[in-house]
Amino acid sequence: MKLNRKTAPQTQTYPTRILQFGEGNFLRAFADWMVNKMNHEIGFNTGIDVVQPLPSGMAPMLNEQDGLFHVYLKGIKNGQPVKEFSLIDCINTGIDPYTEFGKYKQSYLNPELRFVISNTTEAGIVMNETDRLDMAPPRSFPAKVAALLYDRFIAFDGAHDKGLIFFACELIDRNGDMLKKHVLQHAMNQNLGEAFISWTNQSCAFCNTLVDRIVPGFPKEEIKEIQQELGYEDNLVVVGEYFHFWVIEAPEWVQKEFPAEKAGLDVKFVKDMTRYREQKVAVLNGCHTGSYAVSYLSGLETVREAFEHLEVGNFMKEMVYDEVLPVLDGSEKELTSFAHKILERFKNPYIRHLWQSIALNAMSKWETRNLPTLLNYYETHQMLPQKLVFSLAAMIAYFKGEANGKTYKLQDDQWILDFYEQAWSECDGRPISIQQLVEKVLSLDKIWKRNLNEVPNLTISVTCYLFLIEQVGMKKAVKAVLSENNPLMKIG
Numbered sequence: 001m002k003l004n005r006k007t008a009p010q011t012q013t014y015p016t017r018i019l020q021f022g023e024g025n026f027l028r029a030f031a032d033w034m035v036n037k038m039n040h041e042i043g044f045n046t047g048i049d050v051v052q053p054l055p056s057g058m059a060p061m062l063n064e065q066d067g068l069f070h071v072y073l074k075g076i077k078n079g080q081p082v083k084e085f086s087l088i089d090c091i092n093t094g095i096d097p098y099t100e101f102g103k104y105k106q107s108y109l110n111p112e113l114r115f116v117i118s119n120t121t122e123a124g125i126v127m128n129e130t131d132r133l134d135m136a137p138p139r140s141f142p143a144k145v146a147a148l149l150y151d152r153f154i155a156f157d158g159a160h161d162k163g164l165i166f167f168a169c170e171l172i173d174r175n176g177d178m179l180k181k182h183v184l185q186h187a188m189n190q191n192l193g194e195a196f197i198s199w200t201n202q203s204c205a206f207c208n209t210l211v212d213r214i215v216p217g218f219p220k221e222e223i224k225e226i227q228q229e230l231g232y233e234d235n236l237v238v239v240g241e242y243f244h245f246w247v248i249e250a251p252e253w254v255q256k257e258f259p260a261e262k263a264g265l266d267v268k269f270v271k272d273m274t275r276y277r278e279q280k281v282a283v284l285n286g287c288h289t290g291s292y293a294v295s296y297l298s299g300l301e302t303v304r305e306a307f308e309h310l311e312v313g314n315f316m317k318e319m320v321y322d323e324v325l326p327v328l329d330g331s332e333k334e335l336t337s338f339a340h341k342i343l344e345r346f347k348n349p350y351i352r353h354l355w356q357s358i359a360l361n362a363m364s365k366w367e368t369r370n371l372p373t374l375l376n377y378y379e380t381h382q383m384l385p386q387k388l389v390f391s392l393a394a395m396i397a398y399f400k401g402e403a404n405g406k407t408y409k410l411q412d413d414q415w416i417l418d419f420y421e422q423a424w425s426e427c428d429g430r431p432i433s434i435q436q437l438v439e440k441v442l443s444l445d446k447i448w449k450r451n452l453n454e455v456p457n458l459t460i461s462v463t464c465y466l467f468l469i470e471q472v473g474m475k476k477a478v479k480a481v482l483s484e485n486n487p488l489m490k491i492g
Helices: 025-029 031-042 059-064 101-108 141-155 175-189 194-203 223-230 252-257 274-296 303-308 310-327 332-345 362-369 371-381 386-398 414-425 431-442 458-472 474-482
Strands: 016-021 047-051 069-077 080-088 091-095 115-118 165-168 205-212 238-240 245-249 267-270
Touching: 016 031, 016 101, 025 031, 025 069, 025 238, 031 080, 047 059, 047 101, 059 091, 069 332, 091 101, 101 141, 141 175, 141 194, 165 175, 175 194, 175 205, 205 274, 252 267, 274 303, 274 310, 274 332, 274 362, 274 371, 274 386, 303 310, 310 332, 310 371, 310 386, 310 474, 362 371, 362 386, 371 386, 386 431, 386 458, 386 474, 414 431, 431 458, 458 474
Parallel strands: 016 047, 016 115, 047 091, 069 238, 115 165, 165 205, 245 267
Antiparallel strands: 069 080, 205 245
């Protein structure tokens, strides 16, 4: 039986108060799941019109199912494995603005519209100088926002209560600020007038947000079994972990209008989200990027396998608790609790999180997620954090593209792949040759924004670990770095 509002009569319809840009797995398993929970538990009474940001998208599939789909959460709840299905009924319609511009315009001129939620990917919030606001629609997301806001400004004669609240979920720093900056730039470039700019500043809120939930997406390997269990042919089932966290930087009046915490959701409204972002990037993302090469070269394919492995699991824990947490802002109790929640997620028996997918663009990720921790640790303690140093050596080893007699596919910018191919081909394995390789990597200011060879003792420490990895293999090398007798611990 196909899933739609006729075959699922228990569903409800709500007035559209949210316009959502992005119809992919993440927003449907995150924001839409939350709105659905708010509707059912606290009477939020809010429906969503979903706009696909690109000419090709999933709006037609959404409409085939009348906006209905199931979120399938699998993970750890109160220390126990759980599985739970939720039928999401808050989406009213999907819109392709490129073929249904009239429908799109009608939606954004809806007087009851109050919120805009977006996830147009990291590449979505960009300034496209060639975009004109009279295009139907403009191509870039900021230009779309500028155009729809100007239309609302004109249609409602600049009424203050017809401004909108934006929750930007794109994975870039200060996402709301960046969106607002580009919107105002379009307004100035296209001479929309000071009155409109003033209305945008005063009547709209562009909120920076931080989102956290692992969403593997459509469960194609087990979809037949799931559909049989549901009793519906749902082609939009989306799998996510049970854990969720949404930090929103916004004034108090926004929190009152979006009372997510009253529905028992882990949504935190704050005045400044900086430390939350730093914590997530350093602990969750930093542990992933700092562990991927160690794990994969130890023959472990998934995060869970690595975390449950004696040596590699201890490496991950020690890196987080001994090297990452000490340089973060916040109380020890708060940070330890946060890290425990993060690491508990690594044991999720239902999520197969592959290290090879985490390895994508590892160089730039390591610079963003791990390098600040290494440098802060050195400045604070006047000694190097050995797990992070070992992680850096392991990453260089990973970019050799072969281990234990096997080759594997590397994924990064082509110039980085070319660099490593050349650098490793010139390395003959002798200590001096290994050091020359390390010096080349650490001098890549295009990645590091500085010459890391200038960090005291970093070059020699990375060299020693990389030579060890090459000589004895990753498994034995990990045991060495964990040992209390590790001689490099004494290096400043």
